[in-house]
Amino acid sequence: AKIHNHEFLVEATPVKRLCKTHNSITVNGQYPGPTLEINNGDTLVVKVTNKARYNVTIHWHGVRQMRTGWADGPEFVTQCPIRPGGSYTYRFTVDGQEGTLWWHAHSSWLRATVYGALIIRPREGEPFSFPKPNHESTILLGEWWDKNPIDVVRESQRTGAAPNMSDAYTINGQPGDLYKCSTKGTTVVPIHSGETNLVRVINAALNQPLFFTIANHKLTVVSADASYLKPFTTSVLMLGPGQTTDVLLTANQPPSRYYIAARAYQSAQNAPFDNTTTTAILQYNNNSIKNKPIMPPLPAYNDTNTVTKFSRSFFSPRKVEVPAEIDENLFFTIGLGLNNCPKNLRNRRCQGPVNRTRFTASMNNVSFTLPNNISILQAHYNRIPGVFTTDFPAKPPVKFDYTGNVSRSLWQPIPGTKAYKLKFGSRVQIVLQDTSIVTPENHPIHLHGYDFYIIAEGFGNFDPKKDTAKFNLIDPPQRNTVAVPANGWAVIRFVADNPGAWIMHCHLDAHIGWGLATILLVEDGVGKLQSIEPPPLDLPLC
Template identity: 70%
Template sequence: MRTPWADGPAYVTQCPIQPGGTYTYRFTIENQEGTLWWHAHSRWLRATVYGALIIYPKLGSSYPFPKPTHEIPVLLGEWWDRDPIDVLRQATFTGAGPNVSDAYTINGQPGDLYRCSSKGTVKFPVNSGETVLLRIINAALNQQLFFTIANHKLTVVAADALYDKPFPTSVLMLGPGQTTDVLLTADQTPGRYYMAALAYATGQNVPFDNTTTTAILEYKSAPRSAKSSKPILPRLPANNDTATVTAFTSQLRSPSKVNVPIKIDENLFFTVGLGFLNCNPGPRCQGPNNTRFAASMNNVSFVLPTRTSILQAYYQNIPGIFTTNFPPVPPVKFDYTGNVSRALWRPVFSTKLYKLKFGSTVQIVLQDTAIFSTEDHPIHLHGYHFYVVGQGFGNFNPKTDTAKFNLIDPPQRNTIDVPVGGWAVIRFVADNPGVWLMHCHIDSHLTWGLAMSFLVENGVGELQSIEPPPPDLPRC
């Protein structure tokens, strides 16, 4: 709270740390327990620069479930057989979609379903009968992922560093940026079982990495013959299995009744999705039908400054860096998930922020669009957790869909996957002053501008105001 200088997005809250430079992030964790993660937030550096951030219960308190025997961080990643920055440069130059990755990884290793990587396959040893807490993080750059373990049920107990009402499942889906904590009981015949992750891909005619990464859950008491045999492979969902995703996400609930904002001060409606820029045929126009890809919220494609960060410009009153006229609703209403007119394909490029008063209550309808293709978008809001009060498919209907909101025990997240061809509604209280980026966590979409930022004003007094910038803040 009050430390947006420690948030990290380049040119939003700070300028990048220069080669050879250092910067110490200082922040206070409040009202969070469970699994978060840290990662680079400059270009595509987070493809390799990331790690787990685990928040344990306070001394003297414990988990709201039986204490597991031990804990295992499981980081799902994405790997290219070339420098990811080169992949980004090529896509930026051509205007086309980026080359898809060559592998997914579990704790840095692809697993033995890929050629030449069997020796490095990650193994997780367990004792029969014990319960293990898996802290699963989707650190993949551009892909939502299914996760499952052969023959084992998983009990979901937390997501995005907040506990939920426990429920069993055999398959998880995590969008990039999301975390899920699950309990696993080693109650199967001693042997070797694959844990596996593969793509949940929703964009029509959009290429994706159709490989499967694996690690091995190995019972210590397994007979020698079992330890030398091929592990059991789980039943894997189809890459477009939206029904399984919906069944999973619909079970997420807060553990008990929560204080959802009821009276709304800011009622916002944001369209999210891809668009196109028309251009002359050539090497810089290799998107569909000689176009370049773009992306936007409410038809505004977010442009990062280059000479200072937005937060520094706000704090130091530097003019000409941003405006505060981000539209609260789409400039033009249309059939968002239907046949969209070509006149609506091209977004406006700008650094527009939306200003919120300290303490105001906010509702945002996040609506997927079909300008290029309907697609599941993992939308992440920096600086906040929010309540997910409703989700559905098609165009959001305020008359009928509002009546179905869960205002009793909705889940809290910091990243919400907006359903493919659908919508999600979130609510939060703007009580953390600063500049906070809201963006799609598919980094190719962020590169194309699928983002915006909130400017949350200071409240009254020191405890409702941004702390001064630290002395080692990177220079612009």
């Protein structure tokens, strides 16, 4: 196994999109940021230096971080932010994961421009689980704002309103030629007749689940979130923010130019959304072919049937070790809310007029609030009291018809910094239940420090009596982010074998700020190999 050393310089860089030049925060002047390529078993050492005027941290989305939670990155969860002028070296080993992950800033909305791919190939000399592709390409889906994204989120924190929508979706940082002033930069993906490309698709958008397709070509899905799948063929993918999907694409069509396209799957029912399309060009053989690219059909913004069919095609390639018995049977509601800014919460999340109604969100009616002068992991490790409590409820405080017409009295969650404590090695099941408070929504729920099995999903209220019969304990897919259906539920299982403080949150950035998160605090087991490593000496303090 190799050790890869990288330096990330975070700084403001002029970037021109949609006819205007902006000073965007980037890594090493690149937008999207550098692609990291490693083999399973390798170690990454990334020194991040912050030359921007904002705090920053970097999260390695989907990396298990076995006992190295100090390198996970979410601000005020596993570290204090790297202040302007500061630096921090993330050091971790990727073990037992193959496929596509990514990295992104985990501080305010910096990840709008601070993100990149993390490619993990099999161990040196070992094959992929599918026939070796001739080439590989990476597609990062994103969102672009004409305004500084940090100002966009700050404005919404001030007013309590939903943040402004982005001005374009992007493929590898480029809106593509259907947007103004964007023809020149449109991403071109080369392919050769008869050959097969492995295409790694990452949804790095802040707030938008996206459909993805390529004109006239079938896509064979082979892995998601760096876990292999039983291959299946489809013409369209849906990725929630945070999710990755790897597909095999064979050049079996007449040599031509074909559009690669992505467009919104409307996550919140009856909410405004942007229905524009981002494009790249699949270019056969050489650049002499110059026809107008062929446009693929895309599902309608509300085509939930396609989404359901797609997610129900996911299976592990073989029998997997899902815990058959469980020690922790948890039920978390996930949903929005409306709150007045309480007098005792005059912080970043709650500015402006005290009595104006503002958006909020919660799990089990707790709207998660980050500490602001220490990280949760530091407080846990050093046994510093008063930073968080461990009374996050295993079940919602009141049972109600979650997907029905919910009484207005249940729309106001209570802010808190609460964790749920798990014993080392405990076998955990979590039912994630969407609520229709304000509006039902497809929430991409991401758990740090773990992969989990998605053993079932469905619509309406989860019913333990009849829905347990649907559990797949044989070959369910393994992921780190589950798109919980709007007006529905998903059930996940995992073994709590990684000690640390792990945030579980909705990967729609607007919802993190509103409190759609909690902390799973996994205690140390017995001995060194079941305990979190000591913190690095350069861990940023507040």
